[in-house]
Amino acid sequence: MSEKKQFSREIRLRLEMCSTCMKMCRDNCPTAIASSSESFTPYIRSLNVVLNEKEIRTYDEGSLESIFSCLTCNLCNSFCLPKVDEEDLMKLARASIVESGIDVSKYSRIGERISEYHNPLQEAHQKRRDSFQDLIGEKNESETLLFLGCMGSYREIEIARASIELLHKLNIEFTIMQDEWCCGSPAIQTGFLDQAHETMNHNVSEWKKRGIKQIITPCSACYRTIKSSYPKHIADFNFNVQHIIEVINSQIAMAQLNEFPLKVTYHDPCHLGRGMGVYDAPRELLNKIPHISLLEMDHSREEGFCCGSGGGVRANFPDLSKTVGLLRLDEANRINAEYLISACPLCKYHFKDLQNAENLKILDIVELLNQLLIV
Amino acid sequence: MIKDENVYKELESIVGQKNISTKEADRIAYGRDAFPLKIMQYRLPSILKQPLPDYIVWVESVDQISNILKLANERKIPVIPYGGGAGVNGGIVPLTGGITIDLKKLKRIELHEESNYILCQAGVLGQHLENFLNTKGYTLGHLPSSLTTSSIGGFVATRSAGALSSLYGSIENMVLDLEVVLPNGQIVHTNPSRVPRKATGPNFNELFIGSEGTFGIVTDACLKIKRNPDIREFAGFLFPTLVAGLKAIRHIMNLGIRPSIIRLYEAVEGRMVYHIEDIEKDQSYLTLSFDGFNETKELIEYQKKICTDICLKEGAQDMGDEGGKIWFKNRLNMYYPNPDWIKMNVLADTIDVVTTYDNLENLFYKMKEAMQSKKVNIMAHWSHFYPEGGSMYLIFVMLEKDTEEDQKASNLYQETWRKGLKACLENGGSISHHHGIGIFRGGFMEQELGSGIYDLLKGIKAYLDPNGIMNPGKLGL
Numbered sequence: 100m101s102e103k104k105q106f107s108r109e110i111r112l113r114l115e116m117c118s119t120c121m122k123m124c125r126d127n128c129p130t131a132i133a134s135s136s137e138s139f140t141p142y143i144r145s146l147n148v149v150l151n152e153k154e155i156r157t158y159d160e161g162s163l164e165s166i167f168s169c170l171t172c173n174l175c176n177s178f179c180l181p182k183v184d185e186e187d188l189m190k191l192a193r194a195s196i197v198e199s200g201i202d203v204s205k206y207s208r209i210g211e212r213i214s215e216y217h218n219p220l221q222e223a224h225q226k227r228r229d230s231f232q233d234l235i236g237e238k239n240e241s242e243t244l245l246f247l248g249c250m251g252s253y254r255e256i257e258i259a260r261a262s263i264e265l266l267h268k269l270n271i272e273f274t275i276m277q278d279e280w281c282c283g284s285p286a287i288q289t290g291f292l293d294q295a296h297e298t299m300n301h302n303v304s305e306w307k308k309r310g311i312k313q314i315i316t317p318c319s320a321c322y323r324t325i326k327s328s329y330p331k332h333i334a335d336f337n338f339n340v341q342h343i344i345e346v347i348n349s350q351i352a353m354a355q356l357n358e359f360p361l362k363v364t365y366h367d368p369c370h371l372g373r374g375m376g377v378y379d380a381p382r383e384l385l386n387k388i389p390h391i392s393l394l395e396m397d398h399s400r401e402e403g404f405c406c407g408s409g410g411g412v413r414a415n416f417p418d419l420s421k422t423v424g425l426l427r428l429d430e431a432n433r434i435n436a437e438y439l440i441s442a443c444p445l446c447k448y449h450f451k452d453l454q455n456a457e458n459l460k461i462l463d464i465v466e467l468l469n470q471l472l473i474v
Numbered sequence: 475m476i477k478d479e480n481v482y483k484e485l486e487s488i489v490g491q492k493n494i495s496t497k498e499a500d501r502i503a504y505g506r507d508a509f510p511l512k513i514m515q516y517r518l519p520s521i522l523k524q525p526l527p528d529y530i531v532w533v534e535s536v537d538q539i540s541n542i543l544k545l546a547n548e549r550k551i552p553v554i555p556y557g558g559g560a561g562v563n564g565g566i567v568p569l570t571g572g573i574t575i576d577l578k579k580l581k582r583i584e585l586h587e588e589s590n591y592i593l594c595q596a597g598v599l600g601q602h603l604e605n606f607l608n609t610k611g612y613t614l615g616h617l618p619s620s621l622t623t624s625s626i627g628g629f630v631a632t633r634s635a636g637a638l639s640s641l642y643g644s645i646e647n648m649v650l651d652l653e654v655v656l657p658n659g660q661i662v663h664t665n666p667s668r669v670p671r672k673a674t675g676p677n678f679n680e681l682f683i684g685s686e687g688t689f690g691i692v693t694d695a696c697l698k699i700k701r702n703p704d705i706r707e708f709a710g711f712l713f714p715t716l717v718a719g720l721k722a723i724r725h726i727m728n729l730g731i732r733p734s735i736i737r738l739y740e741a742v743e744g745r746m747v748y749h750i751e752d753i754e755k756d757q758s759y760l761t762l763s764f765d766g767f768n769e770t771k772e773l774i775e776y777q778k779k780i781c782t783d784i785c786l787k788e789g790a791q792d793m794g795d796e797g798g799k800i801w802f803k804n805r806l807n808m809y810y811p812n813p814d815w816i817k818m819n820v821l822a823d824t825i826d827v828v829t830t831y832d833n834l835e836n837l838f839y840k841m842k843e844a845m846q847s848k849k850v851n852i853m854a855h856w857s858h859f860y861p862e863g864g865s866m867y868l869i870f871v872m873l874e875k876d877t878e879e880d881q882k883a884s885n886l887y888q889e890t891w892r893k894g895l896k897a898c899l900e901n902g903g904s905i906s907h908h909h910g911i912g913i914f915r916g917g918f919m920e921q922e923l924g925s926g927i928y929d930l931l932k933g934i935k936a937y938l939d940p941n942g943i944m945n946p947g948k949l950g951l
Contacts, residue, residue, distance in 0.1 A: 112817070115811075116813060119514075119516070119517065119816065121623065122560060122623040125623045126599050126602060126622040127622075135576060135597065136503075136576070137500075137504055138499060150502075150521065155522065159497070161495070161500050165503075178622075179810070180810035181811060397605070
């Protein structure tokens, strides 16, 4: 194990504040609600870090479980007056745990998977483009890159294909990397910073070789990571990064869309909403669809409830992840929505996996717009 | 570490493997509530010497609780019911270890609109119930500061009151029926027909409201609901003295007017809460709110006018509605951790006491005199009013720090509490209005109740819980 490093005074203060709180956010923490356990609350997670930091109590199975069960959705921060930023605290704690050499394989193996497969899903890297190769052909010279991400490439193929088709229909030129690796988000969220940096370095090096200036992605996690985390790690990061919503919102007018006279609700992905503050663009886009009835769930925008799959929780705490997702689907069902629309392949994949009511359909926003766009 | 493998196996057979833990991290998580002394002690190495539960179980049915209590009775193991862990008196601290039962998986809500009541299981958080009711156009009218984290079972167990109690009442005014698992495992209802009143002997709701888990575990409550108000109007007044403010409140109550919020602040806390620098030493600041409906808008306006006239007659200055609105909006802010206070090792707590109008001012000065010192500052406000009197919050703020060698802060904190409670009893007050008893106040219960009634309390306890398994050391038992 490497030598123990102390957190800065500022981080220690935020941890102290969280761990001594009167539990003001507990009614909103998705894992606290889903598990009914004190151990899966922000303040106990912070307490576990504080106790280790003060060398009162070293990490053990229970405290690691508490820390690694955080969805890093940061919903608690929307209800935190001093804004301790629990997501940041948990990411720091996880990184320090991984760095110190503690075996966390029981809670996350994302680091080794990203190193070995260049994706957290253990899918063959050489097959990354297989599902959409027919749409892009062999050409591809552009300064604009469509970064499809691991979920788009391997699981939510419909989103990848819809993104490509949509950009084609809008006459936006783009290229797709021959050798795209994971953006690094799952590794950052779970504390595997070496692996995150390795994958970031690879991607940026490829982009530079190809003369890329602009990056568009349909994945909220990729978007946040590339736009927000890459510049912190890579000194001369100079790319214009946009979520595909932002690109198409400026390109699509109401007259170009077929009507969709159904009740639709929009799920704010945590990375896009609280992570990047993008709340209006998806709603503006949806409201351009003729005759759409856009409804808000009980929790939306800054207070939007997590889908339950973030922070490595889907892979490592499947029951907890499922319960959180079902709570969100309940919200959509309570307002009688016919469609739940997200802007993140992982959210959609998770909801689809849980969905058992036929009256609520799950789609990504690019799929819906691709279906409705009149060419 | 498992204390007793056989007990563990039996508990596991009742709740299932996923619903039991003996991990130290979980036991630490369940060793404290929002008791300020405990929170402070949890920042120190002494955390590992704190009493912790031996087993945590999450129950999914009332039958599981019944079976656990039968087991605990047979084995004479302490049982501590745990809701939101929001209490401020250490009510869920497992003083002698045992089984902590987390009730939060009991979260069924059933609305009976036609008779204005709701059935709500003990594990539902107050805020979740209020959200549910609000979407249906109703309110419980129970908004304690802990609303986001306290549970329905906790409301009942601690005999809680919320910020709107002067109009909507406290929890005892809201309960129609309780489902309780007695220490022997028997499941009973205190008013199975859920009728609003009956003359069939004593009201058994009262036996369990405020019993802090010492007589059994409340698992379900039938609660009265009210229509959610369309209008909440605020008013604020600055009085020349504390007595003038109290006199105006009494006058308002005598007329049968029931503002939903009545909060009177002495100068020190008033300056802090309302950010008004020039509240002078003897002055007091009153916030009132009036709830009503679109159909009764004129009634609200008329009540507000009468109250304004009363306050002006007592020499008050009309401060408008802004202070009250801001207070209501920000009322929970003071419960968040304050970075400066953490850096400075500030320890603060509140002692909620209650007395009659004729004694409210006297009690403040007597308790303040007893508690304050160079290291302890006192401020206060008065809220939760009745025609006969009201409650007083004494807030003490101290600068002291515990170390491994020296428990200076803990000692000063406990000494301040003892002095306050002693002064309260010696001066005609009652030691708790709505925070309950928990650990510290237990030592004063005999004096509070008088020996005859205290013996009766102990007798009831002995009858219901002969093995003393239920939350030992609380309620002075």
